[in-house]
Amino acid sequence: LLLCSVMKRVPRDRTLFVSSLARRLSSASGPGPKVCIVGGGPAGFYTAQHLLKARDDMVVDVYERLPVPFGLVRFGVAPDHPEVKNVINTFTQTAQHERCYFYGNVNVGTDVSVEELRKAYHAVVLSYGAEANRSMRVSGEGLAGVFSARDFVGWYNGLPSNKELQPHLNCETVVILGQGNVALDVARILLSPLDLLKKTDITQHALDTLAASRVRRVLIVGRRGPLQIACTIKEVREMINLPDTAADMLPADFESISEALKDLPRPRKRLTELMMKTVKTESGQHKANKSWGFRFLRSPLEVLPGPDGKRVAGIRLAVNKLEGSGEDAKAVPTGQTEDLECGMVISSIGYKSLPIDPCVPFDPRSAIVPNNMGRVKDTAGLYCSGWVKRGPTGVIATTMNDSFDTARMLLKDMDSGMLNLSVNKPGGQEITALLKERGVRAVSFPEWEKINLEEVRRGTAVGKPREKFLDVKDMLAVAWS
Numbered sequence: 001l002l003l004c005s006v007m008k009r010v011p012r013d014r015t016l017f018v019s020s021l022a023r024r025l026s027s028a029s030g031p032g033p034k035v036c037i038v039g040g041g042p043a044g045f046y047t048a049q050h051l052l053k054a055r056d057d058m059v060v061d062v063y064e065r066l067p068v069p070f071g072l073v074r075f076g077v078a079p080d081h082p083e084v085k086n087v088i089n090t091f092t093q094t095a096q097h098e099r100c101y102f103y104g105n106v107n108v109g110t111d112v113s114v115e116e117l118r119k120a121y122h123a124v125v126l127s128y129g130a131e132a133n134r135s136m137r138v139s140g141e142g143l144a145g146v147f148s149a150r151d152f153v154g155w156y157n158g159l160p161s162n163k164e165l166q167p168h169l170n171c172e173t174v175v176i177l178g179q180g181n182v183a184l185d186v187a188r189i190l191l192s193p194l195d196l197l198k199k200t201d202i203t204q205h206a207l208d209t210l211a212a213s214r215v216r217r218v219l220i221v222g223r224r225g226p227l228q229i230a231c232t233i234k235e236v237r238e239m240i241n242l243p244d245t246a247a248d249m250l251p252a253d254f255e256s257i258s259e260a261l262k263d264l265p266r267p268r269k270r271l272t273e274l275m276m277k278t279v280k281t282e283s284g285q286h287k288a289n290k291s292w293g294f295r296f297l298r299s300p301l302e303v304l305p306g307p308d309g310k311r312v313a314g315i316r317l318a319v320n321k322l323e324g325s326g327e328d329a330k331a332v333p334t335g336q337t338e339d340l341e342c343g344m345v346i347s348s349i350g351y352k353s354l355p356i357d358p359c360v361p362f363d364p365r366s367a368i369v370p371n372n373m374g375r376v377k378d379t380a381g382l383y384c385s386g387w388v389k390r391g392p393t394g395v396i397a398t399t400m401n402d403s404f405d406t407a408r409m410l411l412k413d414m415d416s417g418m419l420n421l422s423v424n425k426p427g428g429q430e431i432t433a434l435l436k437e438r439g440v441r442a443v444s445f446p447e448w449e450k451i452n453l454e455e456v457r458r459g460t461a462v463g464k465p466r467e468k469f470l471d472v473k474d475m476l477a478v479a480w481s
């Protein structure tokens, strides 16, 4: 089985291929440590990279639910941020490493259990990210026209499970709840000129919907003030620079904060100064066709239905005041409320991880796998990295650092004997046999490369970097053709 799966790799050079095949076969069935990683996103690949580099006898297998790798780099990062996606090159190098093997199309927890993986490998690293979204817990959340940012982002980025979302952009005003970078990504996609988006890897069905969009105004609402805003300066600057789009801020929000400026850490100071400058230069200018703006000190109370009782027509917000100052300031309701008219609400208040398997500890309150610096609590041989380890915050670089930390912890446990390497483990051979029994066929990395090539070919034909497949069955048809 292993030979067959390795043979699927296309040899660039026969000699190289034969020697790499021989090395892979001997290491995969040899006595060296075997580790498997659950999740083929940044955390998974960075953990694998560190482990492979640290020991030249280590075999690392990556199991990924989808037939395609790279997690949120493919399905989260905004299509107009192609430079961020360059990390894919590093992940590809890791996946092509002779002691690494990628098993796409394998849903851990359904197709194979964590317990089975633990039996087959010396260690298992959970790097399966945060696949759900936090709900607002207000009435009206289920109305038509209310979406989570996770689903909306998944829709324009081609996540198969969000293919059918159908957000009708036939309204003028969209309210986004949350003021992090994801909220600004969504706002930017809603307001960007189509000509800019057409050159990105945004899906064609999203482009078609955006082409018919009537959205002219996006309000980005946060429960705290300008000094607590969660986005970064790059994303705010991109909003300010959007063509034919004015910033619509409320000068009163910035009146009392100049005093605090001098004590702020440099990144926050620069961000606040940029927002203050924007208020000064842009307030009163309404010549642009479109607008966006932050609305501070507001929390959702209720999504308001229109006359049909089915579609959103507005949102009721609690007006807050701040208690305390700086990053720790708390939003406290004043008892006043405010209604905003809008035809669409997108809640961007955070992603959250889900439990994957009953045998894996899970903390439902913080929605992470409880761990001590990457070692899963009370479960020897089980580790975690990325968003499932520390919660759904931080950029790819943060995820890289924490994945390296987990890998270091695992290596330390191998060196100290805490992980018993004296027993030979079957690794991927055993799991491949189990999957076969269950009728599950994995997608290898060379098979993903076939999907990749086909997506790039389809994109090139229409002047885009790629046109993604939206259906798992279409991905599989190309992978196995």
Ligand code: FAD
Pocket: 038, 039, 040, 041, 042, 043, 044, 063, 064, 065, 066, 069, 070, 071, 072, 073, 075, 076, 077, 078, 081, 084, 106, 107, 108, 109, 127, 128, 129, 130, 131, 153, 182, 185, 351, 356, 385, 386, 387, 388, 393, 394, 395, 396, 397, 399
């Ligand atoms: P993920 O990227 O989610 O990867 C987890 C992987 O596990 C996925 O491939 C998933 O399919 C797989 N998986 C899930 N369940 C299973 C299972 N049961 N079995 C097998 N596999 C499974 N960072 C930046 O630096 N720049 C940006 O511009 C940027 N933009 C972002 C935009 C959005 C909308 C979001 C949400 C995040 C953005 N980030 C950005 C942050 C960055 O994407 C994360 O830091 C990073 O992706 C977290 O990596 P992860 O591997 O923990 O999770």
